[in-house]
Amino acid sequence: xxxxxxxxxxxxxxxxxxxxxxxxxxxxxxxxxxxxxxxxxxxxxxxxxxxxxxxxxxxxxxxxxxxxxxxxxxxxxxxxxxxxxxxxxxxxxxxxxxxxxxxxxxxxxxxxxxxxxxxxxxxxxxxxxxxxxxxxxxxxxxxxxxxxxxxxxxxxxxxxxxxxxxxxxxxxxxxxxxxxxxxxxxxxxxxxxxxxxxxxxxxxxxxxxxxxxxxxxxxxxxxxxxxxxxxxxxxxxxxxxxxxxxxxxxxxxxxxxxxxxxxxxxxxxxxxxxxxxxxxxxxxxxxxxxxxxxxxxxxxxxxxxxxxxxxxxxxxxxxxxxxxxxxxxxxxxxxxxxxxxxxxxxxxxxxxxxxxxxxxxxxxxxxxxxxxxxxxxxxxxxxxxxxxxxxxxxxxxxxxxxxxxxxxxxxxxxxxxxxxxxxxxxxxxxxxxxxxxxxxxxxxxxxxxxxxxxxxxxxxxxxxxxxxxxxxxxxxxxxxxxxxxxxxxxxxxxxxxxxxxxxxxxxxxxxxxxxxxxxxxxxxxxxxxxxxxxxxxxxxxxxxxxxxxxxxxxxxxxxxxxxxxxxxxxxxxxxxxxxxxxxxxxxxxxxxxxxxxxxxxxxxxxxxxxxxxxxxxxxxxxxxxxxxxxxxxxxxxxxxxxxxxxxxxxxxxxxxxxxxxxxxxxxxxxxxxxxxxxxx
Numbered sequence: 001x002x003x004x005x006x007x008x009x010x011x012x013x014x015x016x017x018x019x020x021x022x023x024x025x026x027x028x029x030x031x032x033x034x035x036x037x038x039x040x041x042x043x044x045x046x047x048x049x050x051x052x053x054x055x056x057x058x059x060x061x062x063x064x065x066x067x068x069x070x071x072x073x074x075x076x077x078x079x080x081x082x083x084x085x086x087x088x089x090x091x092x093x094x095x096x097x098x099x100x101x102x103x104x105x106x107x108x109x110x111x112x113x114x115x116x117x118x119x120x121x122x123x124x125x126x127x128x129x130x131x132x133x134x135x136x137x138x139x140x141x142x143x144x145x146x147x148x149x150x151x152x153x154x155x156x157x158x159x160x161x162x163x164x165x166x167x168x169x170x171x172x173x174x175x176x177x178x179x180x181x182x183x184x185x186x187x188x189x190x191x192x193x194x195x196x197x198x199x200x201x202x203x204x205x206x207x208x209x210x211x212x213x214x215x216x217x218x219x220x221x222x223x224x225x226x227x228x229x230x231x232x233x234x235x236x237x238x239x240x241x242x243x244x245x246x247x248x249x250x251x252x253x254x255x256x257x258x259x260x261x262x263x264x265x266x267x268x269x270x271x272x273x274x275x276x277x278x279x280x281x282x283x284x285x286x287x288x289x290x291x292x293x294x295x296x297x298x299x300x301x302x303x304x305x306x307x308x309x310x311x312x313x314x315x316x317x318x319x320x321x322x323x324x325x326x327x328x329x330x331x332x333x334x335x336x337x338x339x340x341x342x343x344x345x346x347x348x349x350x351x352x353x354x355x356x357x358x359x360x361x362x363x364x365x366x367x368x369x370x371x372x373x374x375x376x377x378x379x380x381x382x383x384x385x386x387x388x389x390x391x392x393x394x395x396x397x398x399x400x401x402x403x404x405x406x407x408x409x410x411x412x413x414x415x416x417x418x419x420x421x422x423x424x425x426x427x428x429x430x431x432x433x434x435x436x437x438x439x440x441x442x443x444x445x446x447x448x449x450x451x452x453x454x455x456x457x458x459x460x461x462x463x464x465x466x467x468x469x470x471x472x473x474x475x476x477x478x479x480x481x482x483x484x485x486x487x488x489x490x491x492x493x494x495x496x497x498x499x500x501x502x503x504x505x506x507x508x509x510x511x512x513x514x515x516x517x518x519x520x521x522x523x524x525x526x527x528x529x530x531x532x533x534x535x536x537x538x539x540x541x542x543x544x545x546x547x548x549x550x551x552x553x554x555x556x557x558x559x560x561x562x563x564x565x566x567x568x569x570x571x572x573x574x575x576x577x578x579x580x581x582x583x584x585x586x587x588x589x590x591x592x593x594x595x596x597x598x599x600x601x602x603x604x605x606x607x608x609x610x611x612x613x614x615x616x617x618x619x620x621x622x623x624x625x626x627x628x629x630x631x632x633x634x635x636x637x638x639x640x641x642x643x644x645x646x647x648x649x650x651x652x653x654x655x656x657x658x659x660x661x662x663x664x665x666x667x668x669x670x671x672x673x674x675x676x677x678x679x680x
Contacts, residue, residue: 025089026119026126026142035120041336042118045075047224051083057220058087058166058199065200065216069209070224072373073334076203077107077170078115084201085119085143088165095165095198097141101148101182103174103331105131106300108145110308111333112136115143132471133501148178153471155185156418168201171331173208173369175405175433177415183215184431185422207369207402215433231376232383238391244344245273247389249280251342252322255385256295257288262339262384263321265377269363270326270348271301277324293319300325300332311335330370334377339384343374345394350609351409354443356578357561358608359411365399405434412436412444413474417453420460421468450561450635451478472496479558482630486550491532495551498531499606499618522589526603526620528555530589553626555604560631562605563622565644571599573616575608576644582608585617602627628652 023030042048047070057066070076081100088098102108112129121127128137130146137144148169167186172179186200204212206223213221241247248266255264268274281297288294296319298311311323312335323335327347347366350359366374371388378384407415419430448454451474453464460468463481470477476496483492523529525548532551564573564582571591573582584591590599606618628636628651636652639645 024120026085026121029120031120034117038118042075042079045079046070046073046226047075047079050222050224051079054080054083054222055087057222058084058201061199061220063217063219064197065202065219067209067212067216067219067221068201068203068224069206069221070203071205071226071376073376073379074224074226075334076224077111077333078118080170080201080203081111081115081143081145081168082119084166084168084199087199088142091165093142093165097164098143098166098168099151099164100143100145100168100170101151101179102145103148103171103176103179104302104328105147106302106304106308106328107171107332108147110312112145113309114312114333115145119143133497148176148182150471152178152182152418155182156421157469164198166199166201168203170203172202172204172212173402174331175403175407177407177410177412180405180407180433181415181419181430183433187216187431205369205373207372211433215431232378232386234375234386234388236388236390236392238393240345240390240394244268244346244389245277245280248277248324248342248344249284251387251389252281252295253284255340256320256322257292260340260385261382262379263323263335263337264340264342265329265335265338265374266322266324266342267329267374268324268326268344269346271303273344274299274301274324274326281322281324295320295322298323300329302328327366327370329377330373334379336379338377338379341374341377341384341386343371343386343388343390345371345388345390345399349409352411352440353610354411354437354440356575356580356610357411357443357447358580358610360610365394367400367403368395369402371395371399407432407434407436408440411473412440413447416441416444417448417460417464417468417474420448420454420464447561448474450632451475451558452632453478472500475558475561476500477558479554482557483551483554486553488547488550488554491547491551492554494532494535495528498535519589519592522592525552526600527589527618528604528606528620531618552604552620552622553630555620556622556626556630559604559606560627560635562608563627564603564605564616565647566599566601566603567643569598569601573599573603574642574644576639576642578640579642580608580610580614582610582614582616584619585615587617588619590619624648624651625655628655 024035050068050070054066054068068076068080081098084098084100088095100108100111102111108129108131112123112127116123116127119127124136125138125140127143128135128141128145130137130144130150132147132150169179169182172183183202202212202216209221213219237247245268248268252264252266266277268277278297278299281295285294285297298321300308300311300323311321314337321335321337323329323338327349345366346363348361348363351362352359375386378386445454445458448464451463451467453461453467453474455461455464463478466481467474467477470480472480476499480489480492480496483489521530521534523533529548529551561577563576565576566572567574567581571583573584574580575582584599584603590597600621602622602624603616603619604622605616607616609615609617624647628648636645636648639648
């Protein structure tokens with residue numbers, strides 16, 4: 001295997017004149033002419049020089065682990081998976097297929113599309129992908145690209161991750177929770193105790209290589225040499241513009257009108273900025289004179305789905321592409337036609353605060369390694385350009401060296417549930433690349449205890465085992481199980497899908513007509529029911545009084561931790577679990593009603609952000625007696641002192657005749673009833 005000979009696909013590849021009838025070893029079909037064209041492009045990538053070294057280390061690594069370190073744009077994400085497939089093919093796939101993890105669903109989709117094209121194979125057959133709400137694989141899939149969260153779910157599930165001959169963890173420097181934890185679980189499992197068996201390939205950039213090497217006990221490292229071009233010298237703006245979107249648009253227009261060849265990649269902080277920038281550029285393009293060629297504006301963000309294919313299509317002779325994106329593109333494979341980069345130097349990230357169970361949207365500088373990686377996204381000759389919309393001192397003084405690990409910035413309830421599923425009694429026992437804060441782990445354990453996912457010994461309860469098998473946040477998973485008892489499973493399944501995908505609304509209405517069409521879809525019960533109504537598009541299947549009440553009960557069963565009360569009748573909501581005051585989001589249906597109605601006195605919410613005027617989003621009215629009926633009594637007893645708690649205690653005493661502190665023992669979950677899930 002470790003030879004300088006081409007891999008299986010190249011040994012039988014067609015000749016330039018097409019004189020032979022060589023076949024693809026993966027599907028037995030003759031190669032197309034496009035395969036040969038793409039093969040020539042692949043051989044020109046910087047990573048190609050490391051091919052022999054990589055295959056040699058993959059075969060001979062004593063630990064079964066190989067690190068690959070290289071700059072962005074070197075071709076790692078597209079070529080390493082194909083070489084792993086060659087390696088597995090040479091072994092007859094006796095240990096299973098090749099699985100490649102990606103930190104973003106969009107990256108898994110776009111890479112699967114590109115690699116299937118390069119390998120001359122059918123997407124969904126020999127090459128496939130697994131992302132939320134879509135599994136494009138089949139029994140013949142040999143190479144699968146998978147979102148790392150789904151892969152972690154599989155690894156922690158009772159079903160296991162299935163047989164894989166090679167597992168590739170790509171973009172490890174992104175420090176996602178799933179990628180970090182997967183490495184910890186694989187290290188604890190003693191991966192690669194012999195030269196036989198599965199292989200693990202961890203792909204990263206040079207800045208993160210030392211930490212990974214130490215974590216894995218100094219395994220073989222394959223370093224991808226930089227290309228002949230070091231990248232353009234960045235041009236800095238000092239002072240930084242106050243309007244980043246306007247400055248980015250102006251820079252794109254100047255580049256285009258100046259005639260510099262090549263496509264443009266624009267980095268902005270948020271998805272909202274991306275949409276504004278795209279709209280502005282499209283309007284400006286309409287006013288270009290006839291002597292100026294047109295350009296194509298393409299957004300790149302998480303909500304695109306298959307539309308991302310247009311970003312990566314290489315159309316010879318087509319208009320210049322201007323790709324507008326944010327931090328997502330840091331973990332996406334490079335676009336070969338990019339010659340110019342415009343970088344805002346900022347990113348908008350959600351950071352979870354366990355003390356108040358809320359996410360903050362934090363605007364912060366990108367890391368130095370991100371800035372360097374973005375500069376190196378430029379390709380081609382003549383050498384392109386990199387415009388930084390910030391002073392050079394901005395990165396030197398404020399930017400960290402590498403991005404912070406997400407395990408220190410996310411809600412860990414789902415992670416702790418999965419670790420408990422793997423019989424890791426204490427989450428701290430897992431090997432983390434960086435250990436999360438103890439208070440974050442404690443808050444996660446407390447939330448799981450409130451949801452009855454843990455037993456008296458701190459292990460998973462029967463309910464917790466079921467929750468761990470569902471690829472949902474624990475509170476949503478419990479609400480879905482509660483729907484069995486309240487006979488609203490279809491509606492809750494629809495709501496769960498709507499809550500775990502991109503919003504069905506693009507943004508606030510921009511005109512009276514659009515606002516009227518949106519109001520026609522709104523449901524009187526609130527945002528949760530509105531999402532179902534958007535999906536169903538008609539009220540006949542969803543609208544009976546009993547059906548609506550049952551859906552509310554199912555939601556309260558999982559989301560009793562996310563309740564707020566209007567303290568003054570003006571929409572100032574005091575959160576039940578801590579003394580923060582919030583308002584309804586501008587997108588909330590209660591705020592768009594005409595004529596304006598009084599805000600509901602009690603609400604259940606899906607998200608709370610403390611950086612956008614302390615907004616509650618995805619909100620529905622709540623009847624407080626449902627909270628008394630369905631929330632654990634000890635949860636109500638542990639609430640911080642407030643008028644809301646006093647009102648609930650008074651209502652509980654009226655309903656049950658039991659005063660606070662004298663609650664009967666909590667009943668366990670009954671899993672013997674085959675027709676319903678009877679929750680406590």
